[in-house]
Amino acid sequence: MKEGDIMNMPALDLRLTEENLDDLYDNAPCGYCSCLPDGTLVKLNHTLLQWLGYQREELVARHCLQQLLTVGGRLHFEMHGVPLLLLQGHIREISYSLRTKAGAAVPVLLNAVLLRDANGDPLVVRVTLFDITDRRKYEQELLRSKAEAEAQREQLRTQNEELIRINADLDSFVYTASHDLRQPVHNLAGLFQEFERSATFHDPASGNMVGMFHGALQQLLTTIDGLTEVVQRKRELEQAPAEAVELQAFTEEIIRSLPAAVGEPEAVFTLDFGAVPTLHMARPGLQSVLYNLLSNALKYAQPGQVPRIAVRTAYHDGMAVLSVQDNGRGIDLERHGGELFQLFRRFHPDVAGSGVGLYLVNRLVHLAGGRVETSSEVGQGTTFRLFLPQ
Amino acid sequence: MDVLNRNNVTVTGTGQQAMVFVHGFGCNQHMWRLVAPAFEDRYRVILLDLVGAGKSDLTAYDPARYSSLDAHAEDVLDVLQALDLHDIVLVGHSVSAMIAVLVAIRKPARVARLVLVAPSPRYLNDTGYTGGFELADIEELFETMDNNYLGWSAGITPVIMGHPERPELSEELNNSFCNTDPAIAQHFARVTFLSDNRADLPHVRTPALILQSAQDALAPLAVGQYLHQHLAQSQLTVLNNSGHCPHLSAPQQTISAINLFLEPARIAQV
Structure with missing residues (x-):
């Protein structure tokens, strides 16, 4: 503002600026009091007296400032407020509650300054108090929310630890159980073979039953192997470091290792990794995933038809997509979609299998931070798309 | 971290004997700045911050370890050992008066004299004992501390600490002298006000001065007299x-x- 602007401003009616200082002190919108260094009250304004419900004569020279506070507040004031006041000459924004004569609490913020005499000795303490009834409610709400959030965080942390522990326990239980079951089942197979060699069956139906017994034993062994594989693959993936896997050679190697289906036409594989030639993932995990998907594609081919299997990569929303598409039997996803990745769930009972493959694929992809999407049409074929973070 | 840094130990003064000052709850070694300098011409003056207070190593504050005053007493002994101090005058204020008592009991050879400023062996009333407070009062203190969460916060760097000759620096800082981490302050308050050191008193063999105000809400006269009765070689002022x-x-x-x-x-001669 330039000097000229001030000159041009309308003259202020000076009567409006005249304040009665005594009235301002007594009826200010805040509480005032002055105390001796030991806290003895020597002067209070009307506002403060009204809050407290005391007569001036009841307090002056008879009461200390500390006595107007709650006992807890007084402890705080003596241990923290007074030392601060003596050390730095002032205290600001300390939150206390005043006790009124009737026993009610008035939440206040306390500011104070210490005046010293010519020798530097404490002379008088001037105190200003602000009523913060509403603010205190809000602050207590905040404190409550904070305490709740902390309690919940703590609860989540313990629950998480518990879950991690249970998961590890479960894994070792499955591993131990499958490991311990394998030996007795093998013994059972051996004993039965011996029994079959030495025994003579008179009932013509016995031959059939022996065959069924073999089948059941085989199923038991497959299940046990499946369980062992689930745990082992997961452990391998947790231990193996992620690395860049060159897909063309890697997939060709897996295709060579697939068991040939006897009496069925040879499968035709189409590989196209142009879009994403390498994947960043633990090698054993990727091996297990691709092997299971490809062997499934062969196993569930349409009888008498040439299996055509395409393995491709693409990019989608910053993720690598590895897809395996076949022209096999397909799955009714409307009916079975929800159970597709469940352990030991099987959809084609006429084809041998353990019910572990897709469960493992899904679990390994999730462990690698990705997800699996499936589309399928009965009689037309199935496509699995693995979305993997890179 | 070595113990001298852990407890933010400062050493001044010259003399054959050492005088070690331990601050109470609610502040830090700055509390001694009007008293400690008066002894620097005759004593080695050692100030420290209890772990959790002032500029001590806050990361060393493990609530489990500091769940009783014993851990603080061990810390003081660590400092005495690090400085190779024996026959000291150990001055403790408030809760640290009891910490000083524990130090003197554990290593009597290290402590020649105890000065207990505004001491109390137990703040809560008990059968046949008047400490001055009920549990509800202490709960109210914790509530007041909660309401002053911001004021206790150590968010503001206490610049003034390094510039005692320039008090104007403190003007900009709000309540900066006694900043404390609120969570630690809460915990230390709990340990302080729920502790009971009455059973330790008969084990003290060190001459002790009980120094207290005529009016002190935290350590009433009756508590000072109780201490005087139970500390064998004590003097009450x-x-x-x-x-x-x-x-x-x-x-x-x-x-x-x-x-x-x-x-x-010496005083008599003067």
Whole structure:
């Protein structure tokens, strides 16, 4: 503002600026009091007296400032407020509650300054108090929310630890159980073979039953192997470091290792990794995933038809997509979609299998931070798309 | 971290004997600044911050370890050992008066004299004992501390600490002298006010000065008399003062009383 602007401003009616200082002190919108260094009250304004419900004569020279506070507040004031006041000459924004004569609490913020005499000795303490009834409610709400959030965080942390522990326990239980079951089942197979060699069956139906017994034993062994594989693959993936896997050679190697289906036409594989030639993932995990998907594609081919299997990569929303598409039997996803990745769930009972493959694929992809999407049409074929973070 | 850094130990003064000052709850070694300098011409003066207070190593504050005053007593002993101090004068205020008592019991050879400023062996009332407070009062203190969460926060760097000669620097800082981490302050308050050291008192063999104000809400006269009765070689001096911090509100009286206790002959000559 330039000097000229001030000159041009309308003259202020000076009567409006005249304040009665005594009235301002007594009826200010805040509480005032002055105390001796030991806290003895020597002067209070009307506002403060009204809050407290005391007569001036009841307090002056008879009461200390500390006595107007709650006992807890007084402890705080003596241990923290007074030392601060003596050390730095002032205290600001300390939150206390005043006790009124009737026993009610008035939440206040306390500011104070210490005046010293010519020798530097404490002379008088001037105190200003602000009523913060509403603010205190809000602050207590905040404190409550904070305490709740902390309690919940703590609860989540313990629950998480518990879950991690249970998961590890479960894994070792499955591993131990499958490991311990394998030996007795093998013994059972051996004993039965011996029994079959030495025994003579008179009932013509016995031959059939022996065959069924073999089948059941085989199923038991497959299940046990499946369980062992689930745990082992997961452990391998947790231990193996992620690395860049060159897909063309890697997939060709897996295709060579697939068991040939006897009496069925040879499968035709189409590989196209142009879009994403390498994947960043633990090698054993990727091996297990691709092997299971490809062997499934062969196993569930349409009888008498040439299996055509395409393995491709693409990019989608910053993720690598590895897809395996076949022209096999397909799955009714409307009916079975929800159970597709469940352990030991099987959809084609006429084809041998353990019910572990897709469960493992899904679990390994999730462990690698990705997800699996499936589309399928009965009689037309199935496509699995693995979305993997890179 | 070595113990001298952990407890933010400062050493000044010259003399054959060392005088170690331990602050109470609610502040830090700055509490001694009106009293400690008066002894620097005759004593090695050692100030420290309890772990969790002032500029001590806050990361060393493990609530499990500091769930009793014993851990603080061990810390003080660590400092005495690190500085190779024996036959010291150990001055403790408020809760640290009891910490000093524990130090003297554990290693009597390290402590020649105890000066207990505004001490209390137990704040809560008990059958046949008046500590001055009920549990509800202490709960109210915790509530007040909660309401002053911001004020206790150590968010503001206490610049002034390094510039005692320039007090104007403190003007910009709000309540900066006694900043404390709120969570630690809460925990230390709990340990302080729920502790009971009455059973330790008969084990003290060190001559002790009990120094207290005539009016002190935290350590009433009855508590001072209780201590005097239960500390074998103790002397009770009541200062004509009001409040829990005579070393701040009546520094000259405090200095005189300590001098009289330590060197009665010298004072008599003067």
